[in-house]
Amino acid sequence: MYLEVNDLCKSYGEGGSYTQVLKNVSLEVHQGDMCVIQGTSGSGKSTLLNCIGGLDTVDSGSIVVDGKEIVGLNAKQLSDYRREELGFVFQFYDLVPDLTVQENIQVCQYLTRSPLDLGELLQVLGLTEHKNKFPAQLSGGQQQRCAIARALIKNPRLLLCDEPTGALDSKTSREILTLLERVNAQYGTTMLIVTHNNAIKNMVHQVVLLKDGQIHKNYRNEVRTPAACITPCRSWASGCRACCWCMHW
Amino acid sequence: MPPVIAAAVNCIVIRKSLSRTALSLLRSEQKASHASRISRIDLGHLSFLPRFQLRQLLRELRSAFAVLGGMFICLLVLMIALDCYVYCDNFNRRSILETTYEYCYTYKYPTEEVPEGGTPAYAETLRQTSYGYDLDVTMLGIDPGCPYFPEVAPTAKKSEVVIASSVAQKFGVGKGDVLVLRDEVNDVNYAFTVTDVVHYASELYIFMDRDAMQELFGRSDDYYNTVFSDHALDIDTGLLYATVSRQNIEQASAVFTDLMMPMVILVSVLSVVIFLVVLYLMIKVMIDRASYSISLLKVFGYCTGEVRRLYLDGNFVVVALGALVCIPAAKGLMDIIYPYFVSNVAAGLELSFPPQLYAVIYAGVLACYLLIDLVLVRRLDRMTPAEVLKNRE
Numbered sequence: 107m108y109l110e111v112n113d114l115c116k117s118y119g120e121g122g123s124y125t126q127v128l129k130n131v132s133l134e135v136h137q138g139d140m141c142v143i144q145g146t147s148g149s150g151k152s153t154l155l156n157c158i159g160g161l162d163t164v165d166s167g168s169i170v171v172d173g174k175e176i177v178g179l180n181a182k183q184l185s186d187y188r189r190e191e192l193g194f195v196f197q198f199y200d201l202v203p204d205l206t207v208q209e210n211i212q213v214c215q216y217l218t219r220s221p222l223d224l225g226e227l228l229q230v231l232g233l234t235e236h237k238n239k240f241p242a243q244l245s246g247g248q249q250q251r252c253a254i255a256r257a258l259i260k261n262p263r264l265l266l267c268d269e270p271t272g273a274l275d276s277k278t279s280r281e282i283l284t285l286l287e288r289v290n291a292q293y294g295t296t297m298l299i300v301t302h303n304n305a306i307k308n309m310v311h312q313v314v315l316l317k318d319g320q321i322h323k324n325y326r327n328e329v330r331t332p333a334a335c336i337t338p339c340r341s342w343a344s345g346c347r348a349c350c351w352c353m354h355w
Numbered sequence: 356m357p358p359v360i361a362a363a364v365n366c367i368v369i370r371k372s373l374s375r376t377a378l379s380l381l382r383s384e385q386k387a388s389h390a391s392r393i394s395r396i397d398l399g400h401l402s403f404l405p406r407f408q409l410r411q412l413l414r415e416l417r418s419a420f421a422v423l424g425g426m427f428i429c430l431l432v433l434m435i436a437l438d439c440y441v442y443c444d445n446f447n448r449r450s451i452l453e454t455t456y457e458y459c460y461t462y463k464y465p466t467e468e469v470p471e472g473g474t475p476a477y478a479e480t481l482r483q484t485s486y487g488y489d490l491d492v493t494m495l496g497i498d499p500g501c502p503y504f505p506e507v508a509p510t511a512k513k514s515e516v517v518i519a520s521s522v523a524q525k526f527g528v529g530k531g532d533v534l535v536l537r538d539e540v541n542d543v544n545y546a547f548t549v550t551d552v553v554h555y556a557s558e559l560y561i562f563m564d565r566d567a568m569q570e571l572f573g574r575s576d577d578y579y580n581t582v583f584s585d586h587a588l589d590i591d592t593g594l595l596y597a598t599v600s601r602q603n604i605e606q607a608s609a610v611f612t613d614l615m616m617p618m619v620i621l622v623s624v625l626s627v628v629i630f631l632v633v634l635y636l637m638i639k640v641m642i643d644r645a646s647y648s649i650s651l652l653k654v655f656g657y658c659t660g661e662v663r664r665l666y667l668d669g670n671f672v673v674v675a676l677g678a679l680v681c682i683p684a685a686k687g688l689m690d691i692i693y694p695y696f697v698s699n700v701a702a703g704l705e706l707s708f709p710p711q712l713y714a715v716i717y718a719g720v721l722a723c724y725l726l727i728d729l730v731l732v733r734r735l736d737r738m739t740p741a742e743v744l745k746n747r748e
Binding site: 194200212 | 397403404406407410411413414648651652653654655656657658740741743744
């Protein structure tokens with residue numbers, strides 16, 4: 107088991123403004139799985155992601171990532187944890203506007219001693235011809251690809267995606283989801299995707315549905331639907347676990 | 356004046372910002388301004404760290420220029436204080452060095468015979484105007500080989516003089532130029548050709564051969580009214596106008612330094628305080644503008660030390676290189692302006708700094724930056740990833 111969350115509780119505020127956002131949330135995610143966390147606004151999805159990402163403290167419970175307990179770590183230790191284990195993809199891309207695509211990716215490449223090959227990553231994500239452009243010169247989909255490349259360059263074990271398609275149109279969203287699918291297959295990256303998008307739950311390994319801070323449903327997909335029709339290319343010929351229309355694991 | 360400046364800033368800066376359309380404000384659109392174009396230039400094949408620092412610097416070019424402008428103004432203020440200190444110190448030193456005699460007796464009623472052990476001279480006081488001030492110039496007639504002015508070799512002509520460097524500096528004359536001086540008592544102007552300039556900075560002196568000077572002013576041969584000696588002479592005080600000893604000169608010249616030192620210290624401290632405030636505010640603005648990016652870097656796992664290298668170390672280079680330019684520039688400009696401040700002082704102006712003083716000033720600038728750096732690192736430390744987490748629907 108790569109990620110284990112046990113009886114996680116998180117609240118905000120005091121007195122009249124007290125709100126319990128997460129109530130005894132428990133879940134497990136296998137290594138290499140894509141897991142989507144769904145729920146309505148205010149259900150606690152992003153808070154759960156923040157807690158797993160070491161960006162927010164918890165009131166009680168435990169979070170174990172790759173055998174290491176995250177709860178109770180100090181700020182420096184949490185920073186090291188994010189640096190070594192995690193990659194982040196945000197809804198609004200959050201690229202540095204004054205850096206080129208390549209430089210934005212190098213922001214995370216700088217953090218690791220053994221990054222992925224930048225050229226290969228640019229090629230996989232279809233950014234080679236855009237590497238010297240600035241974010242303002244890119245479309246939304248291209249910016250999100252750049253953000254994904256930035257997250258992946260340090261070869262993280264766990265990729266946390268907070269509404270990765272939230273700011274994109276449907277066609278571009280499909281492209282990004284296809285990309286995430288490919289990345290998961292190629293690099294074996296465990297992914298936690300928080301989203302409102304209902305269509306995503308059919309393409310992932312595991313679905314977690316949050317309601318009022320509690321797990322309402324938690325199941326694995328026996329049959330996954332690919333995000334789009336992907337034409338296999340040569341680089342995928344060997345060792346690829348995905349085929350065109352359906353995936354049997 | 357301040358309300359006028361405030362009104363001008365309001366009119367020029369704020370009105371321009373408020374003239375944007377509501378839609379562009381909603382969209383937070385950024386115009387492809389000259390500044391943003393500069394920040395996007397191709398930086399070639401630099402590695403990530405210098406590349407990031409350079410981008411940050413290019414993005415905040417205006418703030419960098421503001422820092423350099425503030426530094427230059429603070430250095431100008433500092434140079435006022437240091438020039439004053441150096442001026443007084445040099446005056447003190449030169450006065451002691453250039454006073455080769457132990458006693459100078461100025462006669463009211465000169466005797467026929469020169470006192471034994473004394474060297475005679477003839478002194479007259481003339482006037483000239485400098486920067487609107489009337490200054491007394493002592494014209495000294497000396498005999499050839501006078502031991503108390505060994506560098507002076509006046510010609511025998513009554514139209515030619517040797518001038519002290521203080522006179523050359525004050526009135527802007529040099530070798531070969533004509534110097535016109537006024538005799539206020541007799542209402543006569545004298546025009547002298549300068550044959551040489553000797554290094555003498557503590558007083559305004561011009562030198563002539565004593566015989567030629569006697570002829571010029573219609574005095575008898577061997578006339579004198581001043582006696583220099585290296586020991587005390589037995590002269591009836593009723594015959595003397597004034598007696599000046601070397602000790603008197605040393606004490607008097609030291610007074611200048613004592614009088615001006617509080618002002619020197621105050622202005623120096625003021626310039627340092629202003630520099631610290633300007634530096635802190637400008638760099639703080641740069642950091643606050645980058646707070647979102649800094650927060651993002653912390654989300655990715657950057658520690659405060661790494662963020663400091665990315666966002667603050669570039670400013671150190673700006674300050675270090677800027678100081679190399681601003682210090683000599685400020686010194687040069689103040690050396691041009693300073694004579695106007697002391698235009699009513701009847702002495703030469705030596706404002707040269709010893710090399711060590713430049714090094715101390717440079718070290719001081721860097722020390723000020725490092726102090727501000729220390730304060731701002733704490734600010735960086737307080738920035739959390741929370742800023743990024745707010746940016747979501």
